[in-house]
Amino acid sequence: MLPDYFGDMMSNLPWGNSKILTDDEFFNRTQEISNLTNLLKSTAENNAPNILVTGIRGVGKTVLLNRIKQLMDNNYLVIYMDFSISQAYQKNNMSFKGLLDFYYQKIIEEAHTRGLNTSNLHINKFFKTNNFKLREVVVARASDISIPIPIIGTERDLEKYVDFVFKLPQYIYNHNKDKIDGIIVIIDEFQIIKELNKYLDSFLWNFRGYVTEQRNVAYVLCGSMGLQDDLISKIAGQNGAFGGRMLTININPFSKETTKNYLNQKAMELEFTQDGFERFYKCTSGIPSYINIFARQLPANLELDEDTVINAFDDNISLIVTHLINEWNRLTLKEKDIIIALIDSPLKRIDLASKLNVKSGSLSVKLNKLQNLGLIHFVNGEYDISEKLLKRWLEIEYLKKGIYPYRI
Ligand SMILES: Nc1ncnc2c1ncn2[C@@H]1O[C@H](COP(=O)(O)OP(=O)(O)O)[C@@H](O)[C@H]1O
Ligand SMILES: [Mg+2]
Known part of the structure; x- marks a missing residue:
């Protein structure tokens, strides 16, 4: 023995896919933890910050944020949500309304888990006075709490619902000041909002409008984004939705x-x-x-x-690279062709098109999607594979089998 x-x-x-680590498993990151907690503590002084946490996939953003939640749970209501597990995303049915439903549910659920009463928020009354048709959704399984979710008929209804949901965190704080020092909303896998496509800007600008005026609610947006990702400048750049008002913290390997x-x-x-x-x-x-x-x-x-x-x-x-192979399996044949064409070297769009024997214009949507997935990036006028290990895996498969793994 x-x-x-x-x-x-x-x-x-x-394990490589744990989302919450034990004290013993969690290593280092003392600097990042002290930066984040210090910034977030200004929430208690009516000066809640907004923070963007970036960093490539697997670098440890999620485990870090869960750590922050554990550390701050005592004095704050910390709401952690992962946009990638929203139904809207999972069912490939991304919409502003779908994300909003998810956001709203998570907030209510966490408030209940923390024992904060939400009945004094007059949620039902709000829906009633606005004549929303409702369906009940069960959240917070432990307490069997169910909440109404509106069925949205008109544009105008959606606007009212957006207003209601985005104001909810500050509203919860106002009704629970005696129990908490503030609220921290953490949205993980935030880059998923890219899939709102043409509604992306409207989502961001709407969100910003509410977020920046809430003095007792801190927002931490987190996404698997490399530093050259467009979304970062859309959010935190000088001309981005949050202007210079969003602090960016990049988590390094x-x-x-x-x-x-x-x-x-x-x-x-x-x-x-x-x-x-x-x-x-x-x-x-x-x-x-x-x-x-x-x-x-x-x-x-x-x-x-x-x-x-x-x-x-x-x-x-x-x-x-299991997670990358999963992504690979979800790609269409043509998207796979693009990645394979980029294995030998980065290419200009026009050269990529001629290598694939297609018109350059026909590549836009596919290139966009691959960029959104973080599999390729566009640097110095050329497209390149950003996931080096995906490239290595493809090369090895080719060496072993003499053919690229289109179907596996
Ligand atoms: N501080 C850390 N100490 C030990 N392992 C870590 C640490 N940060 C990340 N990991 C490992 O990396 C994995 C991925 O971390 P995760 O937070 O999910 O990355 P990200 O959210 O940036 O994609 C974790 O499951 C864990 O195995
Ligand atoms: Mg993560």
């Missing part, structure tokens, strides 16, 4: 030093040579989700030199 400590050692590395300390503390059984570690860092780019997934696959108590690491990486790449 193995001594107990063997069992304990690997358990310190969280672990540095080489941090990664080394992390593995030394949490994965003591891994024995890297100097080169082996350098290669491990290069393969994972310091992205914590890749670090955790990959490190869990490496053999314990065996010298890990550069070649061992390279081979292990290529052997395990499908596991490491």
Whole structure:
């Protein structure tokens, strides 16, 4: 039988898809945590900030925000919601109204979970006086609370509903001042609003109008966005919806030093040579989700030199990039063609079109979608694959099978 400590050692590395980490699993980020909590504390002084948290997929935004929630839950009502699990998004039926329903439900649900009474908000009365047709939706399963959601008939109805929902957090605060110092609304996977397409601007500007005037409600918008993402300037740029009033915090991958300390503390059984570690860092780019997934696959108590690491990486790449393969499977054949055409080198749109034998104009929608998904980006006049590991996976599949994995 193995001594107990063997069992304990690997358990310190969280799974690569955990959304909430235990104290023991959560590593570092002390600077980010103190920045965020300090900013958010001005909410208690009627000076609630609005913050945009950016960073590439897997870097640790969600676990960080859940951490912030835990730390601030005592004095504040912290509402965490993930736009990507809204029905509107999941059912491929994105609409302003759908997101609004989700937003409204999450707010009520969290208020109930925290034991704040919402019956004094006169929600039902509001719907009644506006003659909304309603359907009941059950939120807050624990308490079996159900709330009415309006069925929207006219543009005018939608406007009233928008007004009601976006004002709700400040309204909840006003009725619960004696119990909380303020409200913090965290919206994760905010980049999903890109799929509102032509309604995107209207959503953002509407939202901004309400958000910036609420002195006791802080908003933290968070999205998997690289620094060159258009959405960042649409939100926080000088001419963006929030003008200069949105603070931006970018979460970076672990540095080489941090990664080394992390593995030394949490994965003591891994024995890297100097080169082996350098290669491990290069393969994972310091992205914590890749670090955790990959490190869990490496053999314990065996010298890990550069070649061992390279081979292990290529052997395990499908596991490491599972989430990217899921995205890949949802693409159409033509969208896959575009990515494959970009494997060898970045291309200008016109060259991409001629490589694919299509008219350049016919690519717009597809290129847009691939950009929204964060799979490609447009830099210096050329399109390029932004997910390097997707590219690597495609290359390896091609090497193994002589054909790209259109269907898997
Ligand atoms: N501070 C951290 N300490 C340990 N592991 C982390 C940390 N941050 C992220 N991870 C790992 O990375 C994974 C992805 O983190 P997540 O917050 O979901 O990324 P993002 O929201 O930026 O896409 C987590 O499930 C966890 O395995
Ligand atoms: Mg996330």
